[in-house]
Amino acid sequence: MAAAARTLRIGLIPGDGIGREVIPAGRRLLESLPSSLNLKFSFVDLDAGFDTFKRTGTALPDKTVEVLKKECDGALFGAVSSPTTKVAGYSSPIVALRKKLDLYANVRPVKTTAGSSGEPIDLVIVRENTEDLYVKEERTHDTPEGKVAEAIKRISERASSRIATMAGEIALRRQKIRDAAPVSTRSKPMVTITHKSNVLSQTDGLFRETARKALAAERFASVVKEEQIVDSMVYKIFRQPEYYDVIVAPNLYGDILSDGAAALVGSLGLVPSANVTDGFAIGEPCHGSAPDIEGKGIANPIATLRSVALMLEFLGEEAAAAKIYTAVDANLDEGKLLSPDLGGKASTEEVLNDVLKRL
Numbered sequence: 001m002a003a004a005a006r007t008l009r010i011g012l013i014p015g016d017g018i019g020r021e022v023i024p025a026g027r028r029l030l031e032s033l034p035s036s037l038n039l040k041f042s043f044v045d046l047d048a049g050f051d052t053f054k055r056t057g058t059a060l061p062d063k064t065v066e067v068l069k070k071e072c073d074g075a076l077f078g079a080v081s082s083p084t085t086k087v088a089g090y091s092s093p094i095v096a097l098r099k100k101l102d103l104y105a106n107v108r109p110v111k112t113t114a115g116s117s118g119e120p121i122d123l124v125i126v127r128e129n130t131e132d133l134y135v136k137e138e139r140t141h142d143t144p145e146g147k148v149a150e151a152i153k154r155i156s157e158r159a160s161s162r163i164a165t166m167a168g169e170i171a172l173r174r175q176k177i178r179d180a181a182p183v184s185t186r187s188k189p190m191v192t193i194t195h196k197s198n199v200l201s202q203t204d205g206l207f208r209e210t211a212r213k214a215l216a217a218e219r220f221a222s223v224v225k226e227e228q229i230v231d232s233m234v235y236k237i238f239r240q241p242e243y244y245d246v247i248v249a250p251n252l253y254g255d256i257l258s259d260g261a262a263a264l265v266g267s268l269g270l271v272p273s274a275n276v277t278d279g280f281a282i283g284e285p286c287h288g289s290a291p292d293i294e295g296k297g298i299a300n301p302i303a304t305l306r307s308v309a310l311m312l313e314f315l316g317e318e319a320a321a322a323k324i325y326t327a328v329d330a331n332l333d334e335g336k337l338l339s340p341d342l343g344g345k346a347s348t349e350e351v352l353n354d355v356l357k358r359l
């Protein structure tokens, strides 16, 4: 008798702007996976974002958090818009969600396809996702010289240790996959610890020391460890992106590095992420709500499609993820149906259909 299909319940949080255009594409991708994978999906639509705030007074309704916690195996998050000036009571829902669900790692692979010209880029940024300046403990006071605003940058041993451990595990997993390939492109896994401890000796100093200790564990003996100050890291990642394997960084540096790295592979519309905790993951394209192209039907869905794959990987469905990566890469390598951010003319729908056709 055939094994029963695994059913995964997925929360869908489109948010604002092009989030509403790319998350439906993610859903259609899940619905279109071949039946041979023995996977089924059920979906629940959930609210979050600035429009939700304007409608209800909260950007992240309790119901969204409760349903994710109690009912869902995983989720997809589109993007949210932030008000351009401070609005009383508004706070970023994605930042809050990461903390509320303790999604402590933000994993952001940046990769060129086999058909790309130049040295292949295949790196992953493992970004701490719960603390640093994102604790958002800011205040402003008046002084005789005018206003002064300040923000807490919190770095803890616990969070630094678990993110470095996650980076080490990802480096080992990636090496295993490379070693199984016909031609391995790298002989040893590598983790680069990124920091600014030359200036921030206590906060980034603690991140660096703790990450170093975590990666000194016996099981990471085969991992090459390097350290790089974040500003020169930006320089090096642009000069020699093919050199890097896994980069582990505190929250803000990880965010900036990954958007920068997106430029190396052509577009923010290509780069996925997963917000991960043990046993649960939310796939999220790295880009924002892109108000400049909202409603035009031309948002590149590939960052979302790859985020679907990444979510599935963290839910233990590597075969399904591999199918998606292969279909997306084939679309990009053929280069006939590309969205305008990649120099093409295809709509979101046309790119999606082309990827689905290749599954």
Ligand SMILES: NC(=O)C1=CN([C@@H]2O[C@H](COP(=O)(O)OP(=O)(O)OC[C@H]3O[C@@H](n4cnc5c(N)ncnc54)[C@H](O)[C@@H]3O)[C@@H](O)[C@H]2O)C=CC1
Pocket (backbone or CB within 6 Å): 018, 078, 079, 080, 081, 082, 083, 094, 268, 269, 270, 286, 287, 288, 289, 290, 291, 292, 293, 298, 299, 300, 301, 303, 339, 341
């Ligand atoms: N995780 C999230 O929800 C994030 C939300 N934001 C929010 O998004 C809003 C816009 O922020 P921006 O700085 O403009 O960043 P953005 O990522 O929304 O857009 C930057 C540029 O990349 C383009 N782009 C982004 N995604 C694309 C896609 N899938 N296909 C084609 N082109 C794409 C946009 O058209 C724009 O020119 C802000 O309100 C910001 O707060 C920004 C980053 C992350």
Ligand SMILES: O=C(O)CCCC(=O)C(=O)O
Pocket (backbone or CB within 6 Å): 080, 081, 082, 092, 093, 094, 095, 255
């Ligand atoms: O605009 C927002 O609400 C949050 C933007 C968050 C972000 O860029 C990230 O940390 O990935």
